[in-house]
Amino acid sequence: MLTIWGRINSHNVKKVVWLAEELGVPYDRRDMGGAFGMDDAYRALNPNALIPTIEEDGFVLWESHSILRYLAATHGGERWFPSDPKARALAERWMDWHFDWAEAIRPIFFQLVRTPPEQRDTALIARSAAQAARLSALIDAQLGREAWLSGKDIGIGDIPVATYAHSWFQLPVERPSRPHLERWYAALRERAAFRDTVMIPLT
Ligand SMILES: N[C@@H](CCC(=O)N[C@@H](CS)C(=O)NCC(=O)O)C(=O)O
Incomplete structure (x- = not known):
């Protein structure tokens, strides 16, 4: 299961959640950042203290565009991540x-x-x-x-x-x-x- 941390009113979180929806990847989004604050457990995942961060099968990744590339490469096939x-x-x-x-x-x-x-x-x-x-x-x-x-x-x-x-x-x-x-x-x-x-x- 893919976990996405980040409040949904953030542009950078929207990008990631939108792609997960497009790819039909089931995910659990957890509010973090802004009015929700950030706990130490989250800061340990993302030392930038920024959102979004994802975790999938023990693999943790931050930086929204790196996350987009990762999701496209792992779940998107040729259309979302061309091999050319x-x-x-x-x-x-x-x-x-x-x-x-x-x-x-x-x-x-x-x-x-x-x-x-x-x-x-x-x-x-x-x-x-x-x-x-x-x-x-x-x-x-x-x-x-x-x-x-x-x-x-x-x-x-x-x-x-x-x-x-x-x-x-x-x-x-x-x-x-x-x-x-x-x-x-x-x-x-x-x-x-x-x-x-x-x-x-x-x-
Ligand atoms: N380069 C980072 C930027 C992340 C970023 O600036 N996130 C903002 C929200 S869009 C943030 O975490 N702000 C602090 C907060 O929401 O508490 C990325 O693309 O993931």
């Missing part, structure tokens, strides 16, 4: 690129969801929203060429970008029209695993 190094690299590129995307969206999320209105930094929100809008053009261009960021099918390359894209679509900021990105987001919303794990209220 080039196909895999093209998908994994989007996992790494996502850090720029997340860096633009995270301040908007923290400001508009987790900061009281009177304490918000409106300049930071505007700057980050402009950067997210700029970066969304790259996602849109890629999705104009292929159906998914991972290629013809959904794959691990889509998971991190999509997790933050959902927040971007929910946050009250200006978004330029991005028809390919919107088509991809509509396809994601068709997936029960995405709806159940990522499309939950932002808190």
Whole structure:
């Protein structure tokens, strides 16, 4: 049995739980971090004192993208973890690129969801929203060429970008029209695993 530690309102936890659902891997998710705090037993598993962490058959792993790669490699087959190094690299590129995307969206999320209105930094929100809008053009261009960021099918390359894209679509900021990105987001919303794990209220 796979154990996943982490509160579900964390983007990094959502990525892992979403992939476990997509792969049909049974798991036991245990709340940890944020309002739930962290105990010494958890810190012994993850010395970063961050979420998520997983354990499967005695194997412990932290770092959300390492966990995605591990789950895709062990449970995902060719579709989620292509054996062709080039196909895999093209998908994994989007996992790494996502850090720029997340860096633009995270301040908007923290400001508009987790900061009281009177304490918000409106300049930071505007700057980050402009950067997210700029970066969304790259996602849109890629999705104009292929159906998914991972290629013809959904794959691990889509998971991190999509997790933050959902927040971007929910946050009250200006978004330029991005028809390919919107088509991809509509396809994601068709997936029960995405709806159940990522499309939950932002808190
Ligand atoms: N690079 C790490 C980052 C993990 C991270 O920053 N997690 C945040 C939540 S998204 C966290 O643990 N925050 C402290 C807490 O929730 O108590 C990963 O991808 O797993």
